[in-house]
Each structure stands twice: as structure tokens, then as C-alpha cells.
Amino acid sequence: MLTLLEQLDKGTLWRSPGGIHPPELKSLSNQSTIASLPLQSRFVIPVPLVGQQATLSVKVGDSVLKGQPLTEGAGFIYLPVHAPTSGTVVAIEQHGSNHASSLPVLSCIIEADGLDTWCELTSSKIEQLSKADILAKIKQAGIAGMGGAAFPSHVKLNPASEIDLVIINGVECEPYISADDRLMREFSDEILTGISIIHHLLNPQRIIIAIEDNKPEAARAIESAIRRSSLPNDMIRVTVIPTKYPSGGEKQLIQIITGKEVPSGAIPAQLGIVVHNVGTAYAIQEAVLQGKPLIERVVTLTGESIGKPGNYWLRIGTTVEDALSQVSFQPESSQKVIVGGPMMGFALADLNVPILKGTNCLLTPSQAEIAPDPDEKACIRCGECAVACPAxxxxxxxxxHAKAEEYDKAASFNLKDCIECGCCSYVCPSDIPLVEYYRVAKSALKNAAEEKLQAEQAKIRFETRLQRLEDEKNAREEKSKQAAAKRQANMKSGDKDAVAAAMARIAAKKAQAAEGITADPAATTPDTTTTKAAIDATSAKKTAVNAAIERAKAKKAALATQSQKDNQSDVATVTTDMPVDTIDRANDKKAQIAAAIARAKAKKAALASDSSATNDVDGVQTRDTVNEVNPAIEMDTTIAAIPVDDKKARIAAAVAKAKAKKLANSAKQEEL
Amino acid sequence: MISSILIAVAVLSVLALVFGVILGFASKKFKVEGNPIIDQVETLLPQTQCGQCGYPGCRPYAEAIANGDKINKCPPGGTATMEKIAELMGVEPEALGEEAQASVKKVAYIREDECIGCTKCIQACPVDAILGAGKLMHTVIAKDCTGCDLCVEPCPVDCIDMIPVETTIQNWDWKLRAIPVNVINPEQEDKRC
Incomplete structure (x- = not known):
């Protein structure tokens, strides 16, 4: 049993399943050398959307040099795009894309100045560069896989795992296309230099250059280039593989060369294998050694509607229209222009779209070459498609399942492993466009997955919002609860203070009254007051409660009597009282006013009691009224004495005011 | 004779006891929290949280469906969602209402120079997809908008439009626009090669 490496060295080939042998038709374009077309005047460069982390570094009106990067970006798989020639950025706008949908994408439109001046290029020797430098140069040059998928090359050249085998894909199995064929024939040494850079980066045990046996000239050219190259000849070889479509598919090629199957959902790097296109090798060499970004590529322009079919160096961003106009394109009625080959390509709806990094062929078949779509007939269950399927x-x-729109069932038959090679459609005797059905199913599945993801995110956002609202509500409730508790606490302490102060003052007054009992002009009333105060002083609690009750009663009485008087005298009392207030000026205005009102009321009450005393109202009420006078005055002095306790005083005043108001109201109601 | 009957009774009793213990343990150990059918229905619903079904969100509707409510009340989900729910619940599919038929995915758009910054739409948005502050212009975070319509009604100046989601290369659906693949006549082929 030979090891895999020995078998690779021997050139052992394995069979890959399925596949077809369509007419090759490559001789149409591979007879002449790769030609250059005159410089176009207008280029359309789509701004990359990969990862959507790219930002434009030019604006409308800027003049750019050939090879100048147009975008900046940071993401790992970000690739810059470059100006294909020197000129001016005339517009940055939505422009039709080189995509099956032809939908517009953001593009830079560059008007060439005709000078084609390069920007500054830094050429370097591979020995002077570290691996990271080389990778950075490849990334900065914007090199994407040239085989068609346009996957960023620096990602594939920096794999996480050890790479044992590098396969250079020169198979080019699709009919008509001969771009890689011509490139290998004419630039074999450059390709080998590119391969040596790949070798330097990945350090594999073997490098296999796979070429189909319908390109013997290319194989010979590469073989002689290998002999000329500095690479050790025992680890690199050309393996010629039999012509079969789609041998050039990455997974199919690996199977043919190594006999290993890349598992579903895996990438070749997990098997220690990396596949690069010959065109990519050429571009890598240009980028690393000469510092040239990827701004042009070989494109096969072929088909019977083209007068001068062949391979041409086309700048990335050249419009299909411009390119075709240079090669004697004579469109028929309902002429199809296909991007890519006849098997995997797509027809363009609009020719004003740019050539991209992965565009390897423009095919303009005549009606005789590729007939218009035949009508789809019923599937006869012949099973040819299953025989032909390479996957x-x-x-x-x-x-x-795709036709019945049961996409999840189609997915359960591993739809995602379909490489869309078109073999099944090719062999179908009922002319069913099978691949189109798969593409529809695939995009539907992709959109469904996207929608599911969005729904999940919406759900998370909805739940987060509910949670937030709940939290906010709780926080509000908590806050209001706290505020209420604080208010209550304040009120309690305020009351206590007031009561304590009142008690202290009562005691003081009692002493004062005892001293100046004879000095008092109104002899009878103070007397009763003193006795009452004396009785109150015996029980502190009682005093407080009584004081409050009495105050209320006094007020009621006062109001009752007061209501008999007219409003004018009311105003008068208040105004006459005002000067007394001057001491309190320092205090808050509100507190002042409140206190003033309270005092005025007390005074009024006193006046009323005086008048009622003369009017022979009973003695209890008189006593009460006088008692009421004291707390009111006391409160005033409290406010005056503790200006620091401004807020407290204010609150107390406000509370007193509120109480007074309430009492007044109730008194009024009673009266009514 | 009587002893064999007693033995049988005893054995059966012991067996019953043993299985009872096992069942009791299993019912504790493998207890299913909540009603799994609600979760399953909820995953089928589009999570627009639009309330067009008459319930305040997708989960309440899922609960209602699990409790036997009609399955055709979700216009954003459309017929596809209704059919999936019908399959899951084992009920007959029911046609959606007239207005629910045309379900094009939409996204809210605020005409920003008309916005007065009242924050009413922000409060209405079930998924917090509107950004803005009082007396400042608001805008919709398009990627988070579920197209539920709930912000349109509260807007006092009617500056919110529901616009259909634009088709881009990313979400474009392959139409059956086939590239003809045909066997080329062998005679022609020979002539050409």
C-alpha cells in the first residue's frame, strides 16, 4: 500500500463520480495570444460589500492614479478595490451590477484621463519580506480567487491548520473558456514564481498543478517552467487529468487528485489541502514582487457573435459593453451575453455592467450555438441526472421538492452541497432547468434563514423592551414609595419639633406669666390662660393634643365670628400685621407669607375673642381662643429662630396653611 | 391453593409499588416545564410583535393558539406561517383575511424633516427600533424594524411611511430566468472544432 504522497508523486488519479463530457469549443478562443484592448474611457468599480466594513477613501471629483485603492476597511475578509487607470472619479452612485439580478450596487465611476499613470509601486524581493508582510501585500493588492468565486486569497493563504498539499487549479473544465490555458502557455514562469510565494507561505509537502489533458501545450509550458524554477523539483509536479466536466470544481479536483472527499459543510483546509487558481498565482506574483494591485485579468471573449474571439487583458471595471465593442461584436436579435461559461454562467440583462475579479469569460453565442430555452417537459424519472451529479x-x-416549494425537504436532501454545475440540466431529456430550481430553492432557504434570524432578534428586542418597561415601572414605584416615606418622616419630625417647641414655649410663657401676672393689662383673660396652661403642663402629651384640638376649635370659632365681619377689616388686619413680619424677611418668602397668614388669623381670632368676650360669649371659648394665639405665635418664632431649618419650616408652614385652609373650608361649609 | 393466591397478590402488589415508585421518580425527574407546544408555535410566528392578531405580541398569540384560538390571525406571517401552524397543531388550514393576503415585508421610514420629536412612535415600537429624543428628530433602525405598522398610527404629524423592503443582491430571489443548457448538435460541433 502506497502512502498518499507516493501516490501523488506517481500521479495516481481517482475517479470522481458523475460528470459529463460537453463539447469543449475552446479552440474558438485559444488560438491567439492574449491581447490587450485600447484603454477605455470609463470604468465602473463596485464598492465591496463583504462584511460591509469598507469605507470609500475617494470622493466625487478626486483624481486618482492607476492602482490607487478606492476603499479602506478593517475586516479580516475585507478586500480593497483599486482604480484601474488614472483619471477622475466622476460619480459614486448606484450602478447595475455584474450579477444575475443586475440589481444596482454602489459603484465608483472613473473617467480615464488617457495617461494611465501608475501610483507609486513598491517592488520587493521575497527574501526581504516576512510572511505577515507578504499576506498584507496580497490583501492590499485586493487579490481574490480568479477561478470565479472571488474569495479573498489572503484568507486561504493563512489557514488555521497545517497544509500538506497545495493544488494549483489549471483544469478550466468549462466549455469555451481558455483564459487559464493561455495564461499558462504564455506566463508559465510568472505563475511558477507565484506558486513559489504560495509555497513560502504555506510550506506544503507537495504542490500539484492539475491540468486537463485537452491542454497539452499548457502542461508542457508549466513543466518546463518547473525545471527552470528554483522550487525543489521533487515536490512539485504537473498532473494531467482526464477531461471531464466539472473536474475543475474544488471538491471534485481534490477527489480526483487525492481520492479524499471534502465532507459536507467542511472546507478543504480541514483536510490539509488548499486549492488556488493559476490566475491567482499570477496575481500574487505581481502583487508581492512588483506591488501591483489586481486591476486587470485575462478574460475569454468568445462565441460566434464575436468577430475576434480570444483572450484579452481587461481592466477590472471595464463595462461588458465597452469590452464587446472592441472585438467586433455583432449581436443577433435577442442576443444573449453570458458571464462565465455556458454551464455555470448567467445571462446579463444589461450590458452596462463591469468586469469583476472573478469574471473569466464573456460568451456571446449565436442562436445556432445555444438555442433559446426549450419548453420544460414533465420529469420522466429516468435518473440520468443522478448519474451525472458530481456531488x-x-x-x-x-x-x-424545489418545484413544490417544500424547501426544507429539499434542504434535507443536502441541497446546500449542490455546486450548481449544471450537469443535471445538461443531461435532462425533458429540458428541465434543474439548476434554476435549485438556485431558487437555495435563495429561498437563505432568505428563510435570514428571516428566522431576524425574528429571533426581534423577539429578543421585544423581550428586552418588556423587561426594561417593567424595570422602569418598578423603579418609578420604588422612587415614589421612597419619596412618600421621606415626606412622612419629615412631617412627623416637623410635628414633633413643633410640639416640643410649643411645649418649651408654654413652659416659658407660664414662667413669664407667673412673673408679670400683674403687669398684664388684660387681667382676666391671661389669668384663665395661665391656669389652663398650668393644667396642660402637667401632662405633656395631653397638652400637645389639646393644643391642637383647641387650636382647631379656636380657629373655627374665630372664623365663625370673623365671617360676621366684612372682608375689608380682614385685609386691614393682614396689612397692619405685615410690619411685624419684618424680622422674618430673611426667611423664605413662602414661609413668611404662610406664617403671616397664620399670625393674621391668630390675631383675628384674638380680636374676635375680645369682642366675643365683651359680647358675653362663654368663658371656655375665650380661653380656647387665647390658647390658640399662643401656638400660632410660637410657630412664627420657631421659623424666625431657626432659619437654617428653612425647608422644614417651610413644610411646617405649608402644612399649617393646608390645615388652616381645610378648617376654613369646613367652617364655611358648616356655616352654609 | 390459598397460598398461591396470596403469593400472586403479594407479587403484584410489590410490582405495583416498584413501578409506582419508578413512575413517580420519572415524573419528577423528566418533568416538562410549561407547555412545549407554545414554544413551538412561537418559533413559527414571525415575531413582528405587531398585535394584529389581537394579542399583545407573538407569545400571547402562541399561547392562545395552544388554547384553541384560530390560526389565521397573523397577517405578517401570511399563508406559509398559517400552514405550518396548521400542520403543527393538526388542524385544518384556514384562509387568511383579505387584507392579510398581500404580505410584502415592509419597513417604517420617518420623513425626518417633518418629525417634530414627540417620541410617540418610540413608545409604540415593540422592538425599540426607533431612535430619537424629545424635540429631536427620530429615525428608524431599518434592520431592526419588523414592519409592524404600530408606529404609524400614533404619529401626530403622519410623517411615518411603510415602504416595502428594497431588493438587493443579498436578498434577491432567483427567478426562473434560465440560461439555456442544451445539447449542441454534434454536426455543428465537428464543423467548429
């Missing part, structure tokens, strides 16, 4: 899928089952 060992069941195209019939996929078709049934």
Missing part, C-alpha cells in the same frame, strides 16, 4: 445528490428529489 452524489439526488437531483430528482431536489427538483420535486
Amino acid at each position: 452524489l445528490l439526488l437531483p430528482q428529489q431536489l427538483f420535486w
